[in-house]
Amino acid sequence: MGLTMKDSAMAPTRVASRTQKGRLHATRRILPVLTREAGEGERLTHITDAAIDAMKSAGLLHLLLPAALQGEQVCYIDAMEILELIAWADGSAGWYAMVANAAAASVGAYLPAEGADIVYGDNPLAMVAGQGAPRGTAKPGAGGFLVNGPWGFGRTAF
16 A cells, blocks of 8 residues: 655644544534535536635545545544535535545555655645546557546546
8 A cells, every 4th residue: 555655754734633523613614605605516517616625725625535645534434424514515515525535545545655655745635536447548659648448427626
């Protein structure tokens, strides 16, 4: 598993030492924003930037990122309690936060150490997206890669 950093003494992120009480407080503080933005998100057919910014600012999109990568690595029950509050305010925001956390957990836990360091080393709050079961291929080509295959939809917008 890829849970190392170039500098293992790197300081934790600003939210790494929060308690569940602190995380819940941060969540409750942004619920009015999520509720207010829900209608606009429906109109646009995607979550609004204001809703994403509120969740990012509250530190709610990396709850499951491994601690070795400066994440909070909260237990799933604590994460689900937070996601439930978010979803209560706006179902789409709850879905977004759940997917962002699952992606952070998966990428953080299963990338080899070198890959995890590339993704999270300089930015422990990097956002990742993708699919859990990729069925395509990427082959080197002129100026990059040729990506081909049957792809379902992906989640998490930036």
